[in-house]
Each structure stands twice: as structure tokens, then as C-alpha cells.
Amino acid sequence: MKLKYVCLIIVILSTFSVKAQLLQNKGKFTHQDTLRGSITPERAWWDLTYYFLDLKIFESKKYISGVNTIKYKVLKPHQVIQIDLQKPMQIISVSQDGKKLRVKREGNAHFVTLKKTQIIDEINTLSVVFEGKPKEAKRAPWDGGFSWKKDQNGKHFIATSCQGLGASVWWPNKDHMYDEVDSMHIRITAPKDLIPVSNGRLVHIQDHPKANIYTWFVNNPINNYGVNVNIGDYVNFSEVFKGEKGDLDMDYWVLKDNLELAKAHFKDAPKMMKAFEHWFGPYPFYEDSFKLVEVPYLGMEHQSSVTYGNQYKQGYLGRDLSGTGWGLKFDFIIIHEAGHEWFANNITNKDIADMWIHEGFTSYSENLFLDYYYGKEASADYVIGTRANIQNDKPLIGTYNVNNEGSSDMYYKGANMLHTLRQLIEDDEKWRQILRGLNSEFYHQTVTTKQIEDYLSEHSGIDLTAFFNQYLRTTKIPTLEYEIKAGELKYRWTDIVEGFDMPIQIDIDGKSEWLFPKAEWQTKNIKSDSFNIDRDFYVNSNKI
């Protein structure tokens, strides 16, 4: 009877909190958030196949203009198409087969009425002419937009970044993560004394007396925020990495004055490639090469042109995020941002609410890099050290369909959740094959959390439903509550979701063994008056 009342109260409380959350969210998100963050009817009917982004830069006016030619396949007939471009950028005109089309602007979404009848399976083309003074990034890459900076010689040093905010902050496109373009050209017209560097490979340099016109080609699916333009007084050096899929071109574009510094410092790049191919499988974009491109901000995981601004320092701008010393054994930006080539660029979240898939696995990759070169203890020290950064303020998963990210705990709580999972699997080779398996199963795809959860449950042989509900969907850390009295250990889990019964390893009576706590109290005979929980498990304990 008593239990029933408790359950009823919990049901009432949780219904109340779900409702309160919904009400809170209702006020928090706008119609614009829905247009930006959901698969609207004007997006759902077509599949993006190709972009040709032709961009001109007017650096002295901080102004850009261009044309994006969009190819798409008709999935079902519809006559209105949604194209996104954020204020204060302007769409000048949209045309199809030479005919100008009517455009209705609703904030950042543009609804274009098509004249030509859209027939299933046909590939159609849309030309979008645009211009404007794009939002200037004040704290790149955190806020996003254009960075209009100067290098130490007073030359223009320009870069874009737009994670979260969206690529439509500077160019018109289908700005939702679920649909990646299959391939893309980016042509940039920049001042004659500067070099424009973008994603993929440089395929054409156009002769022009007053401008540098460079065309880059990306031969793989790419997410919108991964597309970037960088313009600077660059020099280039390169090397060939003998990788799992053969020869991989690794190219480095750095400011002229930093060439010698970069040649020494970027030795971490092939080291990174070796370690990550071991753990995650082949680099996912051999056709497009791998590049590091120096930028005037910290860095970003731009696909096949990872941007770099860590000032040629070890750690995170010279700091160790783990507080253990191990974080100074590598350049954080080279390792972390390149780790995203597997988790963010290869495996991409469909909805940004599931961004933990990008940041959780990539933060976890930092300790796998250490594991490869310094061993398991070093890697454990590092990932456990990063727990100090966890806030437990909000769940890792955000709100779906409104372009909303979850807590910044997606980084180090995400990494510690995966480190805990490695312990449960108890077989490092199996764990490595699972990480590689994720990258081949979801090769060049956009995914949901559910797909990742299901894959991990199936291939580990453990039902991880409650495990992920606990760590991804609540802020509660499982707490082992226990009491030791008269040679008996009494223990149970508290602060857990329904069905959570994760086993943990403990050191007890001079040996290591598994303990299987549940929500209900259990007992076990114990000789000593204390025991230790293996530090690799991200849990709390409470002696009562």
C-alpha cells in the first residue's frame, strides 16, 4: 500500500515536471526556431544532391555576394521549397530554368513558389543570388559568422564559423542537419595577394589580373556548418600518410610567418591520424584529403579542412583541461577537432539535440589518443580528470525540432559515460571493434541517438536502455548507497531511473570483483570495514 502512494506521488510529480518543462519550452522557443530546427513540409519533399557556392569577398566593406546553385531530387510532388538565409543577408533572386520565382520571406526562412511541375525522381536546379553584410563573429567559434581580422603584418585574415547558429548566417541553403549535400564546389574570389582555402581539394585556379579565384571540390556528403571559407596570406606544406585505405594527402595551410613553427608543431597531425584510424577505422574522407588551416579563432571541425587557432601550443591554449598533466601531451585543437572527422562529419546527428554524438565521442577520443601513445592508465587519468568540468545542469540531449543543443556536459560527461561503458564491455578489442563498427555502419550518414543506442546495445550484448536514459536524459549521477555493519555490506543504487541496474567493479577484501546493485537493498558478507569503487565508473557513493 505504502509503495503505491509513493508511486502515485512520483507519477504526479513527474507529470507535473514534464508539463512544467513543456510550458517552459513553449515560452523559450519561437516559430522561427521551428522553421530552422524541424523538417518542415517545404523541406521534406526534396533531397539535396549538390551545391555550387560561388562567393565574392569585399573585405574592406565586410561584405559578400554570390550565387548558390542547388540541385535536388524530388521525393514527392510539392511546389514550395524552403531556403534559409539569416538577416541581414538578402536573397536578391531565385530562378529555375531561367525563370524568376516568387519568394516569400518569413524571418530567416524563404518560401519559393516553383513554376515547373515537380516530378518524382527528377533532379532540378535552383539558382539563389544573394548578398549582404553577414553577421560578424564576436567570439568565434562560439557565436559564429564572419571573422574579419588582420595578421601580424596587417594583411586581411578572414574566416567563417557557424556551428549551431547555422550556415545560413552567411550563405543560402537547406539549413537542417538531417539532409547532407552529396558533393559540393566552392569558388571564392579573394584579393590578389591572399589565398582562399575551403573544404576538399583545390581543383581550379582562375587567371585574373585583380583577384585570386580558387575553386575547391568536396567529393563526399558534408554538413552545412562544416562548409567554411578561410582567406589569408597562406603558405602550404604537405605530406602523405600511409593509412588504412592507402595514401592520404595531408595538407597544411598556415600564415607565411608561421611556416617553420607549424612544420614542427603539426607533427601531432599524422600521430592523430594513426591513433584514430586504429580506434575508429579509416579516415572517412580520403578523396577529399585532410587539411589543417590556420584561422584567427580557436578552431572548428570543418570537414576535410579542420581549422586551427591554438597558437601552436600544447593543451587547450596551453592549459590542460584534465588537470592531470596528460592534457599537455598533445595539441587539443588538432586532436579534438580532427576527432570530429569520425564523430560529427562521418556520423552526423540528424537533430542538433543529439549533438552529444559529436561531442561525447570526440571528447572521449582525446583519451583514446593518449591510450594509443601512453597507455591505459594515462588515458583513464585524463578522462577521469575531466570530470571536474561536469556541471550536471541539464541533460545531454536538448529539445528536438527547434535547433536546441543539450548541456555542455555533452563533452566530458559524454566522455565519462563512454569510459564507463568500456568497463562494462570488459573487452578492449571488442570495444575498439564497436567504435570502428559505428563508423562503418553509419558511414557518411545522419543519425539519431536511438540508432547509436541500439547499435551499442546490440553489439555489446548488454541492454543499455536504462544506462543511456540515466546518463543522457537526466542530470542524476547513480549513487551507491551503502552501510557496513557487523561484517555485512548493505548496498543499493539511488538517484537512478527506472530499471537502472549497472554493475560496478569494486576492490574488496584485497581483490577486485563485480557488484550488482539494484534499486532494492542487497547484502554481502565483508571481512574488512571498507571497500573502493573502481574509479573508471562515473558514479557517486554515499555511506550512511
Ligand SMILES: [Zn+2]
Ligand atoms: Zn567538439
